[in-house]
Amino acid sequence: MTARTHSPIDVSHGAQPAGAGTIGFATALHAQFLLLQRCGRTLILVGAAAIAIILTIGAEWWFSRIAATQHLFAAPIEHDGFALLSLHPWIVMTAAVWGIAVWWQESPMRREHVLAAPADLTLQELARIAAGGLWLLAMLALTTAAALLVQLAGGRGDALGTVAPAAWAVLFSGPLLAYTLAATVATATRRSIVSAIIGIVVMMGLFAFTLQIAIRNAIRDGDPADAFGVLRYSLFNALGGLVSTTTTHTSQVSDSQTTAISTVVHGASMMPHWIEASLLWWTIALVALAFVLWRRRRA
């Protein structure tokens, strides 16, 4: 077989004017950030933020006076230094759903319109994930600011001083971690239905988690050490567990929920554990994301 070589190309000719080239990460990030808003997906975040703010307002002004509604929250709402922290499991849940939503109906085989752009393939996918993360952080900041205003207006501003630095940090890093893990799955998954199933599982898991907290709050001093509780504790809630990292609720099997939350929110001694757990889970998330992007690049 004779050697085959490329013939020379006259690059001076053609309809396209000079200057065609690739774009960088900043431009891709900006474009993907706008795209997520323009295609309406950020409505998920806007809706979740609105619900969180409404619930916070309700907690400040009405819910705390209604005994039954207290069980919907992770802890009696009035005990916390910052009411929004009580909604944290729902915020983390929303972040996980958002991680799936950024690639909704855009499985790797249906991502041509994104990847056909003149940008590096990996950079493009990373730009989408980063854009989703920015939207999440923006919405978290907005929600937190609104919740702070509500609390200040309710005359409980002095309680904010009791919130530990770890609680403030986990308010943002927890949802972002959940988002990153979910977005990694969505980036790799071939079919949207798989993403949907994973999203549903995540939601159900978190719902079960919060439901159990609500039940435990209802029975308070009852024995919550059931099989599910033990399993959940060992997988997620132990120090270094995923839930411990993403939420402020490091509930302990043998303790009442109120005590556990107080430990996290107010206990400075929890900070080193939280940092270790965060480092562990962020490392897992970022290594998984890097692996997925590498695999996609080689597909």
Place this chain on the structure above:
Amino acid sequence: MDGLPTRVTAPVWGIETIGLSRTYGRTTAVDDLDLTVPEGAIYLLAGQNGAGKTTVMRLLLGLMRPDGGESRVAGVRSGPRGDVRAHIGYVPETHELPYGRMRVGHLMDHEASYRRTWNHEYAGHLVRELDIDRSRRLGALSKGEMRRVQLVVALSHRPRVLLLDEPTDGLDPLVRDTVLRLLVEHVSDTGTTVLVATHVVHEMDRLADHVGVLRGGRLLAQTTRDELRAKLRRYRFQAPADWRPPEVPVAHRNGGAGEYEWTVWGDESSVVAHLTQSGASVTAASPLELNDAVLTLLRMENR
């Protein structure tokens, strides 16, 4: 049948692949493909569903990694980096975008933000020409409307190469006519190299000047439209009962009992000479329509 051309000549290639191969598991989608599209040509890549046309497009765009070989578009090697895609306007096979709530104008703005050579004036001209409403949501567009939007997006940065994957599939005749007319105008104005992958071959009869026939990921034939017209011809002839067929490269045989109709690849004078020498009397020799030519080539290999 041996002797079908698989190489074309040109001073400059708009698209060139060398030994390009790609498999999905055990299925070979593209097999040692040497595709050569001269710069400025309108090249029809024909083949049945599953022949490997879309995979070729994706490999040219650098959206997937070849198992072997390489490809260049406008002189730039295809790969995961975006440089090759800066020179390509692409209309994918699908009419659907997962951005139902997005408005047409926003989609165009989004594409423009990626394309340094985006020509807003030209985009505006195309929008008017194709009667596109920029304020409509993508989810509310019909197939034909979506295809027109995709064409505007593909053409507005005036790419050096256009890759069109089934560009008229599913369109009604009126929209199809509009799309094809627009393509002709664009190409005549810009000299863009066009690779059209389609199984609706007859629509490209007046447009394509080069043809490649793909089957099972391999090129059965690759030639100019003129050569195809000149060399693949249908011969009608009469022959006596004891007639012994000559050795000519027959693509398709029909008839019997003294009346025959063969489609043969070769110079007409040579084929007629062979038939005459064998005792046959040629009554007509005519070129094939593009669709018939492609079908003949595909059926020939299917036997």
